[in-house]
Amino acid sequence: MRKSVSIPLLIVPALLVMAAGVLWGLVIRAEQVNAAREAVLRERTDSCAEAARVLSGLDSLYREQLRMDPAPAYDSLAVRMRETYAYSVAYRERARCIPSICPLAMGTFRLTARFGTRQDPIDGDGRMHDGLDLACPQGNPVHVTADGVVSFIDSDIFGYGNCIIVDHGYGYQTRYAHLSVIRTSENIRLKRGDVIGETGVSGRATGPHLHYEVILNGETVDPEDYINEKL
Numbered sequence: 001m002r003k004s005v006s007i008p009l010l011i012v013p014a015l016l017v018m019a020a021g022v023l024w025g026l027v028i029r030a031e032q033v034n035a036a037r038e039a040v041l042r043e044r045t046d047s048c049a050e051a052a053r054v055l056s057g058l059d060s061l062y063r064e065q066l067r068m069d070p071a072p073a074y075d076s077l078a079v080r081m082r083e084t085y086a087y088s089v090a091y092r093e094r095a096r097c098i099p100s101i102c103p104l105a106m107g108t109f110r111l112t113a114r115f116g117t118r119q120d121p122i123d124g125d126g127r128m129h130d131g132l133d134l135a136c137p138q139g140n141p142v143h144v145t146a147d148g149v150v151s152f153i154d155s156d157i158f159g160y161g162n163c164i165i166v167d168h169g170y171g172y173q174t175r176y177a178h179l180s181v182i183r184t185s186e187n188i189r190l191k192r193g194d195v196i197g198e199t200g201v202s203g204r205a206t207g208p209h210l211h212y213e214v215i216l217n218g219e220t221v222d223p224e225d226y227i228n229e230k231l
């Protein structure tokens with residue numbers, strides 16, 4: 001009998017101790033959560049205060065350096081940034097319109113005549129050669145060397161043969177002569193690299209080649225100065 005009474009008597013305090021332990025654990029946990037939350041809040045408040053302090057420091061520094069109200073200073077900065085952006089857009093636009101590539105793919109031609117005075121291959125007279133002669137098989141694709149608009153197409157059997165002139169704006173034009181085929185038409189807007197025709201032997205030519213000219217403000221200039229690769 002004594003054995004059967006003593007077991008429940010031991011179980012009750014044990015359960016009480018366990019319950020108290022669980023309750024204590026919950027209290028501790030809640031305190032830890034609160035402490036963590038408070039720490040985060042404090043940190044956030046401190047960061048905001050620090051940020052405000054830094055900003056006000058920068059602001060006063062800015063005032064001090066420029067010795068004027070920050071509002072006009074910020075305005076002038078914004079104007080300068082807008083001007084710089086507009087300048088960079090205009091500069092990129094202009095760069096696209098200045099001849100800068102070879103009109104034939106590298107490795108597909110042989111440079112047979114440079115810009116300058118030379119002995120004419122047909123009549124032997126000393127004469128100014130206004131462009132480059134790039135000898136290659138007939139039918140080699142001819143690429144426009146900068147953005148522009150086709151301003152002139154002609155077929156002249158005694159001179160340039162089938163010839164295209166492209167106006168690039170900013171005073172620049174390019175001429176592509178002795179073509180076998182023309183693959184564009186007047187007033188077409190072109191992007192640098194577009195194919196405009198094929199090489200040939202039309203006009204005053206002794207063999208298939210491209211005669212290429214760069215014209216700046218009405219005067220021919222050395223096209224080699226406007227090709228970003230060594231010929």
Ligand SMILES: [Zn+2]
Nearest residue numbers: 131132133211
């Ligand atoms: Zn030529």
